[in-house]
Every structure is written in structure tokens, then in C-alpha cells.
Amino acid sequence: MKVGFLGPKATFTELAVKKVFQGYELEPYRTIPESMDALVDKKVDLAVVPVENALEGSVNITLDYLTHVVQIPIVGEITLPIKQHLMVHPQNMENWRDVSVVYSHSHAIAQCHKFLHTHFTGVPIESVTSTAAAAKMIMESPDMRAAAIANELAAKEYGLAIVEKNIHDFDFNHTSFFVLSEQNLDFEAISGSTHYKTTLMVTLPSDQAGALHQVLSAFAWRKLNLSKIESRPMKTGIGNYFFIIDLEMKLDEVLIPGAIAELEALGCGVKVLGSYPSTIVELD
């Protein structure tokens, strides 16, 4: 079995993959959409993609690609603690405070806003395809006098020196990753988790007063626990949004199908994006 993920080596996504998929063949891709395309093109059996961070919220490209471009079921979720470190090429270790640019993934940059604002006022902060891509770039160009925000594994992998540890602005920094697959993967057996979530995509009938209230009531009176409701643009016009709703349970035969039938009777469109075990892993 081959797992596609956001590369290069030593991204947070690879850390999440390695925690759960031991002994699988790993295939890094340059971007999140490229990882998902590889799955559609059957170059890999699974793709693991970041979906939500506790400090910065949803990874929009993942949600948008999954709802607008590809049709792949979510078969699992992995949540990983995230520790961001500032690193430089060893030759710039002494004068790291004078770097002329800081590179990282946009989500990692967002998780360290306070730190960057305080210590690198006026210094350009550039976003690249992943934290590990930033680390690799700095290893390849020592004369650039740049720093990267990435994880400890990336510092080791690319021979960089960590000069400030744990620079994320809030202690509780976790990111969740979706496991996507067309195959009937038994993620419960692989992860050992029996905690299930079901993710729905819901579009509302246009111009109907109180439609969202009615949607929520369909879940509320059945005592279905929602852990997330997120709106994303339909990309058809200003003010046109659909909703992504997470339910804290496995797709059953009565309650969730009943709620879906009620929503459809209201004129909503409903698609089940997946019903899957969700696991939390620890760093070594």
C-alpha cells in the first residue's frame, strides 16, 4: 500500500502518516492538491492531507479541493501535536537575529504571528509549499541568510540548527489530517480508534428565511452532537455559501439518514463526505 502526502521529507503531514501507517510505502508530493490528484490517478492507495489547525482553523485548500474538484471519501482522521521551531543554516547560527527573510508554510506562519511580529518586525515572511520545503531551501542556499519555521525532524533531515524552540503562539497547537481513499480501508483496525466522526456537506435552498436554523433543528431534536459547522464559498457569487458539518458519531441506519432525509425535504443538498474513525497521536 502506498501513501501520498505533502512533502518533501519531514513535513508535519509525514510525521502524522508515519505515526499511523507503519511499514507502508510513502510518496511525497509538492502540494496538497497534487497529493489528492495522485489518489484519483491511482498512483497511491491513500492520501493524507492537513485539514484543520487548533490555532488557525481550516486548511481551506483541502476543504475546497475535496468539495469542488475531487470526489474521494474520508476514511480516517489523525490529530497530531504541532511544535514549531525556528531554524537556520549552521553557518548563520551566531547572527540568526539578522536574517533577511523567514520562510514557511502559510499555516505555520499563522501559528507564530506573535513571535514573528515581536522578533522580526519589518522582515519579509514568505510562504512556501510546506514547512519542510522551507527547511530544504535554506539548507540548499546558506548564503541567503534566511530562517525557516519547521519541525525538529526537518532540522535533522536538512542539517539545520534550531535557534528558537516552540515559537507557536499558543501551547495547545494541534493539526488534524484527513486520510482519503477509494479503497475499503479498515482505519479502525489500523489506528485502534473507535471514536467516529461523520462529515456532511450541506447546501441550503436559496433565499429561504431561517433555512440554517431548520438545518440545525434537524440535528438538535435527534440529539446529534455537532462538533463543527463551517461555511465555505460555493464560488458562484458573493454571499453563496455551503456548510461542512461534523457529527460526533458513526453513520448509523436511523438518526443520520433521518436527518439527511429531513434536510432534503427542506430543499437542501446533502453529501456524506465520510464516516470515519478519528485518532489522536502523540509526538515521540
Ligand SMILES: O=C(O)C(=O)C[C@]1(C(=O)O)C=C[C@@H](O)C=C1
Ligand atoms: O508544511 C507542513 O509541514 C505540513 O504538513 C502542512 C501543515 C498545514 O497545512 O497546516 C501541517 C501542519 C501544520 O499545521 C503546518 C503546516
